[in-house]
Amino acid sequence: MSTPLLEVENLQTHFATPAGLVKAVDGVSFTVARGEVLGLVGESGSGKSITGFSLLGLLDPPGEVVGGSVRFKGEDLLTLDPKRKRHIRGNRIAMIFQDPMMTLNPVLSIGTQMIETVRAHDKVSRSEARQRARDALGKVGIPSPEERLDAYPHEFSGGMRQRVAIATALLHGPDLIIADEPTTALDVTIQSQILAQVQELCSELGMGLIWISHDLGVVAGLAHKIAVMYAGRIVEQGPVDHVLDHSRHPYTKGLIASTPMANRRGVPLHQIPGSAPSALNRPAGCSFRPRCARATEDCRLAPDISKHHGHEWRCFHPLGAES
Amino acid sequence: MSSHEAPLAQAVKVTKRFQKNTDFAERAAIALGAMQAPPVVHALDQVDLEIRRGEVVGLVGESGCGKSTLGRIMAGMLPATEGDVLRDGESLSALKGRKKREMRLATQIIFQDPMSSLNPRRRVGDIIGEAPRFHGLVDKAGQARLVAELLETVGLQPEMAQRFPHQFSGGQRQRIGIARALAVNPDFLVCDESIAALDVSIQAQIINLFMELRQRLGLTLLFISHDLSVVQHISDRVVIMYLGRVVESASVERIFEEPNHPYTRALLDEIPRIDRRNRSFSTIRGEIPSPVNPPRGCHFHPRCPHAFDRCRVERPVLQRVHGNHESACHLNDLPPQQQPPRRENNQ
Numbered sequence: 257m258s259t260p261l262l263e264v265e266n267l268q269t270h271f272a273t274p275a276g277l278v279k280a281v282d283g284v285s286f287t288v289a290r291g292e293v294l295g296l297v298g299e300s301g302s303g304k305s306i307t308g309f310s311l312l313g314l315l316d317p318p319g320e321v322v323g324g325s326v327r328f329k330g331e332d333l334l335t336l337d338p339k340r341k342r343h344i345r346g347n348r349i350a351m352i353f354q355d356p357m358m359t360l361n362p363v364l365s366i367g368t369q370m371i372e373t374v375r376a377h378d379k380v381s382r383s384e385a386r387q388r389a390r391d392a393l394g395k396v397g398i399p400s401p402e403e404r405l406d407a408y409p410h411e412f413s414g415g416m417r418q419r420v421a422i423a424t425a426l427l428h429g430p431d432l433i434i435a436d437e438p439t440t441a442l443d444v445t446i447q448s449q450i451l452a453q454v455q456e457l458c459s460e461l462g463m464g465l466i467w468i469s470h471d472l473g474v475v476a477g478l479a480h481k482i483a484v485m486y487a488g489r490i491v492e493q494g495p496v497d498h499v500l501d502h503s504r505h506p507y508t509k510g511l512i513a514s515t516p517m518a519n520r521r522g523v524p525l526h527q528i529p530g531s532a533p534s535a536l537n538r539p540a541g542c543s544f545r546p547r548c549a550r551a552t553e554d555c556r557l558a559p560d561i562s563k564h565h566g567h568e569w570r571c572f573h574p575l576g577a578e579s
Numbered sequence: 580m581s582s583h584e585a586p587l588a589q590a591v592k593v594t595k596r597f598q599k600n601t602d603f604a605e606r607a608a609i610a611l612g613a614m615q616a617p618p619v620v621h622a623l624d625q626v627d628l629e630i631r632r633g634e635v636v637g638l639v640g641e642s643g644c645g646k647s648t649l650g651r652i653m654a655g656m657l658p659a660t661e662g663d664v665l666r667d668g669e670s671l672s673a674l675k676g677r678k679k680r681e682m683r684l685a686t687q688i689i690f691q692d693p694m695s696s697l698n699p700r701r702r703v704g705d706i707i708g709e710a711p712r713f714h715g716l717v718d719k720a721g722q723a724r725l726v727a728e729l730l731e732t733v734g735l736q737p738e739m740a741q742r743f744p745h746q747f748s749g750g751q752r753q754r755i756g757i758a759r760a761l762a763v764n765p766d767f768l769v770c771d772e773s774i775a776a777l778d779v780s781i782q783a784q785i786i787n788l789f790m791e792l793r794q795r796l797g798l799t800l801l802f803i804s805h806d807l808s809v810v811q812h813i814s815d816r817v818v819i820m821y822l823g824r825v826v827e828s829a830s831v832e833r834i835f836e837e838p839n840h841p842y843t844r845a846l847l848d849e850i851p852r853i854d855r856r857n858r859s860f861s862t863i864r865g866e867i868p869s870p871v872n873p874p875r876g877c878h879f880h881p882r883c884p885h886a887f888d889r890c891r892v893e894r895p896v897l898q899r900v901h902g903n904h905e906s907a908c909h910l911n912d913l914p915p916q917q918q919p920p921r922r923e924n925n926q
Contacts, residue, residue: 299778413866443641444805445863448849452860470778473808473851477858496856514783515853516812521831524790525783525812531748532778 259330260287261432261464262311268323269303269310278535280306280319282488286481288432288464295475295496296468297511298485301532304468307485308434311466312345328432347377350425354437356417360409366393366420367405374427392423396453415446419453426457432464439474451478472515476500484508487533487543494567504567504574507544542571550575585668587632587767587799588653588686593662595623595648618871622648624823625662627897630767635793635800637814637831639807639846641867644820647771650803654688654769684714687760691772693752697744703730703755704740711762729758734788750781757788761796769801774809786813807850811835816903819843822878823870825897829904839906841919842879877909885910885919 269281281303288294298304310321311333326333328344336344353359361369370389371382380388386405393401396419409417418438425433435454439447455478458465469475475482476496483493484507492505503509513526530547539545541556548555550573559570599617601609608614622645630636630653640646651657652664655671664671666682674682690696697706707729708722717725727737733754744752753773760768770789774782790813792798804810810817810831817834819827819842827840838844845863865882868874874881880890887909895907910918 299780415866443867444807444846444849445641446866447851448860449864455860471851472779472853473855476853477851477855477860500853500856511779512853514780516783516786516808517853521812522790524787527784527787528780531750531781 260289261292261329262288262466263327264307264311264324265327266324267307267310267326268321269306269315270320270322272318272320273536276536279488279538280535281310283324284485284488284490285324286483286490286493288466290431290464291458291462292481293458293465293467293479295479295482296466296485297470297472297475297482299470299511299532301487301535302485303488304470304485305436308351308436308466308468311434312349312351313341314351343377346373347428348430349432349434350428350430352418352421352425352433352435352438354440356414356421357409359421360417362409365406365408366412370405370420370424370427373424377428388427389423392426393420395426395457396420396423397449398423413446415442415450418442418450422450422454422457426461429461430463432466434466434468436468437470438467440469440471447474454478472500472511484511487538488535489543489570490568491544491571492567492569494565498565498567502567502576504562504569504576505544505571506548506550506573506575509575510547585665586629587634587667588628588630588801589665590626590628590649590653590659591663591665592625592627593623593649593652593659593664594625595645595652595657596621596660620870621823621873622870623652623659624873626820626823626825628653628818628825628828630799630801632766632799633797634816635802635814637810637817638801638803638820639805639810639817640820641805643822643867643870645823645870646803646820649820650688650769650771650801653801654686655683656688680714684710684763685765686767686769687763687765688769688771689753689756689760689773691775693749693756693776694744696756697752697759699744701743702740703742703744703747706744706755707740707759707762710759714763716763725762726758729762732761732792733758734784748781749777750784753777753785754788757785757792761792766797767799767801769803771803772805773802775804775806782809789813807846808852819846822868822873824878824907826879826908827904827906828897829906830902833901833904837901837904839900839904839911840879840908841883841885841910843906877907 265285267281267284271278271280284307296304309315311326321334333341367386367389371385374380374385374388390401390405393404398404398416398419412420439450467475467478479496482496482499483490486507492499492508499508500512503512510526510528514528516525528547533539533543541558545551545555554572559572561568561570597620601617605614609616626649638646652659704726708726711717711725712722726740730737730739735751735754774785777785793800802810802813814831817831818825821842827843838847863882876892877890877895880886889909895909897905897907900906900911
């Protein structure tokens with residue numbers, strides 16, 4: 257592969273709150289290639305959503321990207337002039353959010369909103385825009401798309417609304433989609449339908465996808481690469497099989513072990529002691545240190561990234577180092 | 580009936596319908612045909628459920644299937660529209676006075692969101708100690724001691740009794756909710772999505788706590804969840820609900836190894852699991868119908884790949900398919916050669 261679709265390097269997003277400086281994203285680097293699905297996993301407060309928002313410049317003050325670069329097809333999105341940025345955002349890169357009821361306007365019909373989206377980037381007639389909206393709805397599996405264009409968001413179920421949001425994201429045939437917990441609020445059977453749809457669209461259209469989620473199970477089934485975030489940093493990333501089967505970082509291992517699995521019924525689950533540190537008061541060095549069984553004095557310094565065949569981790573005492 | 584033979588709790592043909600209350604003018608308007616009666620939500624439709632002492636029953640279903648309503652009715656928090664709930668063989672509706680109060684104390688419920696079920700203006704010590712004090716289980720001096728003991732039981736420090744709920748993390752708050760439920764010595768806990776709002780690593784801590792408490796205090800649990808892998812981990816028996824009805828019930832091994840009902844099979848195929856990589860998500864089509872207007876016959880038939888004519892008109896009843904394994908599906912009445920393959924693909 258030549259240049260990746262998206263290259264994020266040392267991204268830093270800070271929130272200057274009255275209580276102190278919150279380093280929500282603290283030096284995050286990753287890449288996404290065409291047709292590749294990256295699963296960005298972490299628990300609440302790990303900075304995974306803020307990473308997604310930072311890429312598109314959707315942060316609300318006091319949030320601010322203070323360092324790093326986000327290169328999309330070679331252009332740095334962070335230093336781009338607003339006009340060019342506007343051209344890329346919503347057109348070449350689209351975003352899907354957790355709660356579609358928040359992203360859809362409740363007083364406008366789906367059709368109006370989708371037509372507006374089409375015409376924001378392409379100078380086409382209303383009827384042509386409407387046709388594109390209809391095709392997009394059909395593509396995400398909404399029955400009788402023509403009639404549904406005139407419906408309002410409240411007339412759709414949760415799963416259908418999320419399909420509308422996906423259809424809207426697809427309108428301009430983006431190269432990259434950033435999806436922030438898009439199926440978290442949905443039921444298992446509906447989640448599965450959406451995942452099937454997304455999977456098909458990605459391979460069919462060759463889009464890159466960043467799937468932000470707390471659910472390792474979903475990401476395992478969908479993604480090619482996984483990045484695990486903890487306290488604002490990616491602590492481990494690499495191909496799905498490497499990260500899940502040969503985890504190097506104790507946090508990744510702990511997360512996997514604390515997920516109930518079929519073959520460990522009734523056995524007490526592995527517990528990661530304590531809870532994630534407050535973003536205002538993170539331990540110096542490796543943030544996982546206070547909860548880590550392998551921690552030593554070395555961990556008071558921040559570990560660098562170690563690499564091996566596309567598998568990266570940030571740990572002084574990685575697992576599996578013996579072999 | 581002696582008490583150790585009767586199930587600890589039992590729902591007998593419990594039906595629950597919700598309808599908006601109408602005032603006098605509205606009722607008059609409806610009677611005159613000037614207004615339509617408010618829609619009726621059929622939350623539960625003749626549900627039978629038996630929970631034996633010491634058992635952990637996992638109650639699984641998607642949103643709107645009535646699992647929380649059933650949990651609340653079993654806990655005596657909501658009255659059933661029709662049918663009856665028995666506690667140790669005695670009907671809840673027939674209980675009065677002291678016996679009724681004792682029953683209510685012996686059943687406690689733990690909710691999903693600990694922040695909205697803990698009073699933010701009261702100290703944890705008062706939140707946990709209020710009920711046992713009110714019911715005369717402890718005196719003022721005993722309250723502090725009991726609270727300290729309970730906090731230790733759920734893995735918190737006794738000094739924390741002086742703090743307020745907002746000073747705790749989500750997992751710790753759920754522990755407080757559990758301590759409060761345990762304060763009145765219940766033998767039956769209804770856990771309504773009690774771990775759904777927690778992060779994975781915290782979820783594991785609370786699941787372990789439930790399993791430990793169950794062992795130590797001999798609790799019976801009704802564990803309501805939409806998460807099949809959690810239910811598989813913790814339960815002895817699993818009950819699957821779909822749109823107000825129980826569709827299948829069996830021991831946890833049977834459900835996961837030989838699911839009978841097409842809905843159960845679809846659910847199992849769709850649980851995301853860490854060991855299922857790069858899979859293609861195959862799905863059951865369609866959406867969960869509205870409980871305002873459930874389909875005729877089998878509620879699952881519009882989405883079922885194996886539905887045939889009988890499914891569209893006749894409601895299937897729960898019948899025994901093997902041992903304690905019950906399923907409500909007309910396919911089981913077909914001769915074996917006409918039945919669809921039981922398990923298409925495991926992965």
